[in-house]
Amino acid sequence: MERPVIKRSICLLVVMTCGVMHANAKQGCPYASSVQLKEGRFQVRDGQLLWQSPKVKQLDFVSGFVGALFIPAQGQARENGYVEKCIYRTNGDQVIALRYGGSEEVDSVSLTSSLHWRLAKDPFGQDVYICDDSQPDNCSFTIDRSKR
Secondary structure, three states, X not given: OHHHHHHHHHHHHHHHHHHHHXXXXXXXXXXXXXXXXXXXXXXXXXXXXXXXXXXXXXXXXXEXXXXXXXXXXXXXXXXXXXXXXXXXXXXXXXXXEEEEOOHHHOOEEEOOOOOOOEEEEOOOOOEEEEEOOOOHHHHOEEEEOOOO
C-alpha cells in the first residue's frame, strides 16, 4: 500500500517543481522603486539578472518606468532575441537605460506570451519590438535557460 502513496508523492513533487521552474522563467523589467544608485550606476538585481546603467555623474533617483526595447535574433521573430534595455526617467527628468548583465546569464528571450510589445523599426531600419506601457509587468518576457 505504501508504494502508490510514494509514487503519487513523487509525481506531485515533479509537477510542482516544473510549475515553479516555469513561473521563474517569466521576467519583466525591474520596478522603478527597486532601482538604486550604487557605485555611480543605477542598478538592481532581479532574480539572477543584474540590471545596470552606464556610469552617471549626477546623483538622482529613478522616478518612473518608461518602456523597453526587444531585438529579435532574426527578422520579426518574437521567439528568440534579447531585451536590449529597460528605460526609466529620473526625478531630474533624465532618461536612463538598464541592461542585464550579459548573454552568459540568458540563453534567449521570447515575447511569445506578451501582448504589450509592438513591432517597430529602429533608426537603421532593423525590426525591433517596443513596449511603452508604464507598468513593467506589462513589458514581460520569457527567459529560456534550457541550455543550463
